Amino acid sequence: MKNPADSIIQCGDMAFQLKDEVVSLISFVGDVTAALWEGIRHPKRLRWKDFLFYMNTCGPDGVPITIMISALMGVVLAYQAEVQSHKYGADNFLPMVIGCTILRELGPLMVAIVATGRSGSAFAAEIGTMKISEELDALRTMGIRPTRFLVVPKMWAMLFMLPLLTVIGDFVGCAGGYMVMRSELGMPLDVFLRLTRQGVAVKYFIEGVLKSVVFAYIITMTGCWRGFRTGSDAIAVGRSTTSAVVTSILFIVLTDAFLAKLFTVFYGWQG
């Protein structure tokens, strides 16, 4: 039987570990934010070649999977909503439900989750591998700040590309929803568009894009932070990668919940 004292010691260790993690994250966020600000003040110091490379890997390379996931998400959402709303004769509300849900919530959220799996994990693996092969130490001993060298190009690339992917995801998601409306209810395109325009305000689209900017910051920050925290054993990079994805998704969902409330308060109850 486990000794109660061991459990208390274990709790204490976990509390200290958590404190270390929180302090490390805060310090990392501060360091990266300072490096980003330095990049704004001295754009010439940005590593443009790396920035363009990451623009490509975070953006165009991620378009096919974004399109596939978003389209399927639109299809599933439309099917589920159609089954329920048909019972109450509320089919005309479906384009509004699909549009609002995708533009405000599911579009930015699903695209961010896909980007976490693709880019966030890649950032953690890349930086973790560099740590193990002493490349981070090499940067430090050259007098170069690793955050400016490694994180800033990734951050700017994500801040530019994730909103664009979100716009693509929004469009394709709504198109997926329309395919179901068309096949199940025989709804013509002009009717779908008119009903969508009636129920979906431009501000919902802007809300989703703004959320994606925040998510881009979270994905890059978490992925790189986990990379920098990589240990030195053989499975450390794998652990960092998994941890980057899990932590990032947790932060994204928490932030999404907070932003959902914030925007609702901002719009007022009239929406």
Next chain:
Amino acid sequence: MADNNAANPAPAAIEVRDLSIGYGSRVVLDNLNFRIEPGQIVTILGGSGCGKSTLLKHIIGLYKPLRGDILINGRSIVTADEQEKRSIMSEFGVAYQGGALFRSLNLAENIALPMEELTNWTRAEIRKRVSEKLALVHLNGFEKYMPSDLSGGMIKRAAFARALALDPKLLFFDEPSAGLDPLTSDMLDKVILEIREKTHATIMMVTHELPSIFRVSDRVIMLSAEKKGIVDDGSPAYLRDHSADEYVRTFLSRGGTYKSNSTEPDHA
């Protein structure tokens, strides 16, 4: 053991004072004191796990010691703030065990990196200096090669070239010939001696490749895991033949009867 702490008005290239290092509460090396004078090639030697690489990483400012101080050209790297630390670090070059070349950059870009980031030199000047550094390590013509296209020995030499990028007067080599065949190892030793001859840099190495030590080192600082400190300090041949410590004599004798780079009894 030689007294390396005798009063000396000129600042040493490296001075370690009452240094204790370790992880958490575990002390690996305790109360170390030594000075390395400019122009020397000094090897930190010891059995596996005695803390050689850990000591090197403390001296180059990557880790904070438990106690004590480390002075690089008279400036403390332990108490320096981030800005001063970067300034101290810009005075030395480090070649890591695995090379630590950036895999996304080719050889020329790797060597040019510190020049681009830390100086205002023009592109033409940087190109010229990169060629000079590559020539120094006999890698001319490999500018466009990626690190993955290079052999182990070439990676080590490229790492030397990058360490030399800003013409430092102090160089640190971590296990420079580890994992290399004897001929490549010989070649690296020649490169190290050529670097010293052409740049007059102070070189501190961590290794337990005895042939290399006898070929290039002026002085050996021998560490012991059991004693958690320095067991002897002097020229490799002198320590092999005359050290008061049997462990040191036995350890160095395993290298055979290599002719030492130094004929002095003690370079400390």
